[in-house]
Amino acid sequence: MEEWNHTTTGFILLGLFASTKTDLLLLLLVVLIFLVAFLGNSTMILLIYVDHHLHTPMYFLLSQLSLMDLVYICSTIPKMAFNFLSEDNSISIVACGFQSFCFLVIEGGEGLLLASMAYDRYVAICRPLHYPVLMNKRMCLLMITGSWVSSSINSIFHTVYALSMPYCKSRIINHFFCDIPAMVPLACMNIWAYEYTVFFSTNLFLLVPFLGIMTSYGRVLYAVHHMRSSQGKEKAFTTCSTHLTVVTFYYAPFVYTYLRPSSLCSPEEDKNMAVFYTILTPVLNPIIYSLRNKEVLGALKRVSRKILSQKE
Numbered sequence: 001m002e003e004w005n006h007t008t009t010g011f012i013l014l015g016l017f018a019s020t021k022t023d024l025l026l027l028l029l030v031v032l033i034f035l036v037a038f039l040g041n042s043t044m045i046l047l048i049y050v051d052h053h054l055h056t057p058m059y060f061l062l063s064q065l066s067l068m069d070l071v072y073i074c075s076t077i078p079k080m081a082f083n084f085l086s087e088d089n090s091i092s093i094v095a096c097g098f099q100s101f102c103f104l105v106i107e108g109g110e111g112l113l114l115a116s117m118a119y120d121r122y123v124a125i126c127r128p129l130h131y132p133v134l135m136n137k138r139m140c141l142l143m144i145t146g147s148w149v150s151s152s153i154n155s156i157f158h159t160v161y162a163l164s165m166p167y168c169k170s171r172i173i174n175h176f177f178c179d180i181p182a183m184v185p186l187a188c189m190n191i192w193a194y195e196y197t198v199f200f201s202t203n204l205f206l207l208v209p210f211l212g213i214m215t216s217y218g219r220v221l222y223a224v225h226h227m228r229s230s231q232g233k234e235k236a237f238t239t240c241s242t243h244l245t246v247v248t249f250y251y252a253p254f255v256y257t258y259l260r261p262s263s264l265c266s267p268e269e270d271k272n273m274a275v276f277y278t279i280l281t282p283v284l285n286p287i288i289y290s291l292r293n294k295e296v297l298g299a300l301k302r303v304s305r306k307i308l309s310q311k312e
Helices: 021-050 057-086 093-126 128-134 137-164 180-186 192-225 230-258 267-291 294-311
Strands: 010-013 090-092
Touching: 010 093, 021 057, 021 267, 021 294, 057 090, 057 093, 057 137, 057 267, 090 093, 093 128, 093 137, 093 180, 093 192, 093 230, 137 180, 137 192, 180 192, 180 267, 192 230, 230 267, 267 294
Parallel strands: none
Antiparallel strands: 010 090
């Protein structure tokens, strides 16, 4: 195993694929998924910005979710593809810190943002008369700002601490990006205190928002069940099921990765699970919200007609 110290300028990422023809095809598939995710999330942001019918708190929150997904894929997949094609798996300290920072910002911010979206649906369905007051523009901006700022502060702390640790065991990270849980075991120091801070952050940014989401949607589904209007019940149920699908795709791999006992942790399993929330979830979110949302489909048709009419 390669020894090194603080004078080393970077790390080595083992990556997700080996240098074989089969893995090259898998990489091309990942790149295709990246392009679909990039196009899908960019389109969602553009539609919400351009179409005034989507200028509501729910869609402003959704635009931030798409922005976070863009940061996810752009901070990990291009570097992974470049390393594979160039056969150079090195990554500098600065690039590694940037990846860790971006990942932790989105990991924490997306959990808080999904909780905000759940609260928005709770107020809209359970307290519709109070919606203009409880979910006004100021409240929406506070939710968005709070998600970004709080997760950024948490990310700065963990990134700085991880990069300042003395690494003397190896500089080889068994991952396709600089995920701090994959880096920490390489440090030549006792990390039990840091593991407690990770546990605290995980509960604060994942478990607490998850409990809030489940509580909100529990009350929403109860209210939907007692609705008299079949049309309103169908619309509310479709909205809730869409959000819950996204929540499931987001939380399931994180819960499995970060909340299971350390004795059951496996670097290979953690790397494979990371594929879900760094590659698959960003491409599924815009598809789920567009295909199951008549308002988004309507906005897409209106903007498309407007663009075509301008060309003529």
